[in-house]
Amino acid sequence: xxxxxxxxxxxxLIQEGVETIFGYPGGTVINIYDDLMGSSIKHVLxxxxxxxxxxxxxxxxxxxxxxxxxxxxxxxxTNTITGIANAYMDSIPMVVITGQVPTGLIGNDAFQEADxxxxxxxxxxxxxLVKDVKDLARIIKQAFYIARxxxxxxxxxDLPKDVQVATAKFEYPDKVELRGYKPTFSGNVRMIxxxxxxxxxxxxxxxxxxxxxxxxxAHAELMELAETLQAPVTxxxxxxxxxxxxxxxxxxxxxxxxxxxxxxxxxxxDVLIALGARFDDRVTGKISTFAPHAKIIHVDVDPTSIKKxxxxxxxxxxxxxxxLKKMNKKLAEHKDEIAQExxxxxxxxxxxxxxxKDHPMTYKQSATEIKPQFVIEKLxxxxxxxxxxxxxxxxxxxxxxxxxxxxxxxxxxxxxxLGTMGYGLPAALGAQVAFPERQVIDISGxxxxxxxxxxxxTLVQYRLPVKIAILNNNFLGMxxxxxxxxxxxxxxxxxxxxxxDFTKLAEAYGATGxxxxxxxxxxxxxxxxxxxxxxxxxEFKVSREENVMPMVxxxxxxxxxxxxx
Amino acid sequence: xxxxxxxxxxxEFGVLTRIAGLxxxxxxxxxxxSVAPTLDPTLSRMTIVTSGDDRIIExxxxxLNKLIDTIKVIDFTNEEFIEREMALIKVTAEESTRAEIxxxxxxxxxxxxxxxxxxxxxxxxxxPVKVNAIIDLLRPMGIKELVRSxxxxxxxxxxxxxxx
Numbered sequence: 033x034x035x036x037x038x039x040x041x042x043x044x045l046i047q048e049g050v051e052t053i054f055g056y057p058g059g060t061v062i063n064i065y066d067d068l069m070g071s072s073i074k075h076v077l078x079x080x081x082x083x084x085x086x087x088x089x090x091x092x093x094x095x096x097x098x099x100x101x102x103x104x105x106x107x108x109x110t111n112t113i114t115g116i117a118n119a120y121m122d123s124i125p126m127v128v129i130t131g132q133v134p135t136g137l138i139g140n141d142a143f144q145e146a147d148x149x150x151x152x153x154x155x156x157x158x159x160x161l162v163k164d165v166k167d168l169a170r171i172i173k174q175a176f177y178i179a180r181x182x183x184x185x186x187x188x189x190d191l192p193k194d195v196q197v198a199t200a201k202f203e204y205p206d207k208v209e210l211r212g213y214k215p216t217f218s219g220n221v222r223m224i225x226x227x228x229x230x231x232x233x234x235x236x237x238x239x240x241x242x243x244x245x246x247x248x249x250a251h252a253e254l255m256e257l258a259e260t261l262q263a264p265v266t267x268x269x270x271x272x273x274x275x276x277x278x279x280x281x282x283x284x285x286x287x288x289x290x291x292x293x294x295x296x297x298x299x300x301x302d303v304l305i306a307l308g309a310r311f312d313d314r315v316t317g318k319i320s321t322f323a324p325h326a327k328i329i330h331v332d333v334d335p336t337s338i339k340k341x342x343x344x345x346x347x348x349x350x351x352x353x354x355x356l357k358k359m360n361k362k363l364a365e366h367k368d369e370i371a372q373e374x375x376x377x378x379x380x381x382x383x384x385x386x387x388x389k390d391h392p393m394t395y396k397q398s399a400t401e402i403k404p405q406f407v408i409e410k411l412x413x414x415x416x417x418x419x420x421x422x423x424x425x426x427x428x429x430x431x432x433x434x435x436x437x438x439x440x441x442x443x444x445x446x447x448x449x450l451g452t453m454g455y456g457l458p459a460a461l462g463a464q465v466a467f468p469e470r471q472v473i474d475i476s477g478x479x480x481x482x483x484x485x486x487x488x489x490t491l492v493q494y495r496l497p498v499k500i501a502i503l504n505n506n507f508l509g510m511x512x513x514x515x516x517x518x519x520x521x522x523x524x525x526x527x528x529x530x531x532x533d534f535t536k537l538a539e540a541y542g543a544t545g546x547x548x549x550x551x552x553x554x555x556x557x558x559x560x561x562x563x564x565x566x567x568x569x570x571e572f573k574v575s576r577e578e579n580v581m582p583m584v585x586x587x588x589x590x591x592x593x594x595x596x597x
Numbered sequence: 598x599x600x601x602x603x604x605x606x607x608x609e610f611g612v613l614t615r616i617a618g619l620x621x622x623x624x625x626x627x628x629x630x631s632v633a634p635t636l637d638p639t640l641s642r643m644t645i646v647t648s649g650d651d652r653i654i655e656x657x658x659x660x661l662n663k664l665i666d667t668i669k670v671i672d673f674t675n676e677e678f679i680e681r682e683m684a685l686i687k688v689t690a691e692e693s694t695r696a697e698i699x700x701x702x703x704x705x706x707x708x709x710x711x712x713x714x715x716x717x718x719x720x721x722x723x724x725p726v727k728v729n730a731i732i733d734l735l736r737p738m739g740i741k742e743l744v745r746s747x748x749x750x751x752x753x754x755x756x757x758x759x760x761x
Binding site: 149157161163210211212213335 | 606607610611614615618622652655656659660662663664665666667668
């Protein structure tokens with residue numbers, strides 16, 4: 033039977049197991065939206081296309097499935113750009129479908145035309161302009177395959193309006209044939225054996241864990257490796273929550289705002305085992321003083337990540353979970369050596385414990401002002417273990433990473449690579465759609481919140497009970513902090529001079545607004561928010577010039593942390 | 598260091614932009630690029646001359662491989678290979694210089710492919726070094742315009758890649 037392009041699209045999405053898509057209609061996708069009315073696919077109407085893509089991203093991070101977003105051509109499509117770039121930098125599996133002007137008009141500067149393939153080329157894993165409806169099913173199959181395999185990432189399908197109307201016989205392909213795309217899944221066994229040998233003879237090993245652990249759901253295998261070796265574990269922002277922060281072997285996050293002890297451990301390590309991490313500049317600080325004594329083992333599914341920023345002594349290309357399984361299996365053959373290694377590591381763990389004791393992750397409490405870190409601690413204390421936390425970008429994001437103590441995988445959704453303010457609210461929205469029964473919290477600052485605050489409408493419309501904690505300091509706090517420390521306190525354009533009443537904003541959208549201005553009110557507000565059905569804004573008037581500490585200044589080494597401002 | 602890399606890609610819309618964009622977006626050098634379809638019309642073969650230290654060249658190779666439309670990347674640097682470039686050179690031909698142009702052309706096994714009363718157009722093929730040399734010799738006569746194809750390369754010996 034022949035189907036129209038728009039029907040083929042929806043049928044193909046169903047074949048891919050897609051249940052929910054996020055989007056915004058418009059002229060060049062109107063046929064798809066018409067067919068959506070009779071479809072089993074649930075569509076969530078956001079209030080901005082950027083938010084639709086972030087919501088699909090949050091959905092993907094929380095579930096591990098491919099997120100799907102849809103937007104119209106021209107401005108709809110260009111509004112998706114930040115969302116796509118964000119997913120690309122963090123390797124999030126996603127398919128974004130954009131309408132395009134009819135093929136005959138492409139290149140004519142038609143109404144609402146933009147060269148989306150050209151614009152998204154450097155921020156997608158791959159992109160397609162569909163010129164013939166006969167290719168559509170194959171392209172969708174390929175797009176999903178590319179998005180979720182290897183190093184995951186966003187794929188754009190640009191779908192001209194006439195292709196949506198044209199008809200073709202619908203047959204969803206069983207398999208994908210891409211002669212130029214064969215990602216390595218299985219780690220090389222000989223290299224893994226070598227790595228195991230290096231780990232067993234290391235005196236000061238550190239496991240440095242990135243987003244790959246979350247993307248491959250490798251938390252159990254990671255735990256087994258860490259506990260077998262008794263090796264300390266530090267995670268990046270992207271690796272957060274793949275290893276419980278309260279575990280005795282956890283050093284928390286490393287890098288610019290990481291813990292002192294994680295950074296000292298990495299600097300003094302003799303074998304650094306990088307697992308699904310890419311040595312980002314926020315992690316390494318000055319490259320020349322990064323882990324200067326360490327042999328580096330680097331496991332990554334993407335060969336381009338290896339030796340891009342740092343020298344690597346032992347590269348292993350493969351799926352992290354697969355590699356960890358093989359490592360654990362190999363280690364099980366070396367029972368005696370493991371016992372010796374565990375014994376030999378004791379002085380190293382003591383050294384780290386001393387760093388931790390000298391410079392724990394802490395802050396100065398106040399009796400009169402609400403400390404932002406205190407709010408984070410209280411949110412952790414009063415929320416469920418499996419609560420999903422999204423953040424925006426800035427100080428509140430770093431405080432969340434430092435003080436929330438994540439225990440379960442896929443519970444932390446944050447824009448790592450691109451650093452997108454305005455990510456958290458729509459990402460939380462997407463996660464709440466995926467898990468209607470779980471607690472979902474967006475931790476925000478007053479600056480970031482205003483970048484996508486329109487999504488309050490979506491939350492209320494779909495009865496998505498996201499709890500939003502705004503740490504309001506009336507500043508763009510992270511930039512202000514840099515201005516304070518490196519620009520002689522010249523606060524150029526970082527003071528948000530108009531104080532917003534966020535509780536009233538919540539009410540305007542039909543949500544609930546609560547406010548705390550004193551430390552003793554914090555617990556009460558959080559409890560009340562969690563007990564209130566529907567979306568709630570908790571506005572915390574926090575101490576205005578609090579800094580995120582400790583800190584590795586830009587260009588400095590990890591061992592040159594500034595401990596207090 | 599100078600590297601010559603062959604890239605076999607899907608002969609599809611937008612592939613050239615993907616390759617060129619990769620180089621510009623990541624700050625890799627591109628000295629020359631030539632491209633044409635292969636015996637298999639669904640594939641194109643590019644020859645790219647680039648330069649950089651070992652770390653950069655490793656990234657160039659890996660990043661090229663990472664593109665979905667890339668089928669094969671061959672870096673010829675550590676292999677014996679034949680490198681040929683063609684140039685068309687339009688040179689002023691006065692009464693006094695015509696003989697010299699012909700002589701130079703002969704030495705380089707070039708051909709005069711267009712003649713007007715005041716101008717010869719020379720076609721020459723060879724390694725980039727040879728092409729540079731003939732340009733240097735013709736320059737004093739007055740070059741009006743020239744075009745170079747950029748090199749194309751093949752590995753020496755009987756080994757071929759998939760008969761395309």
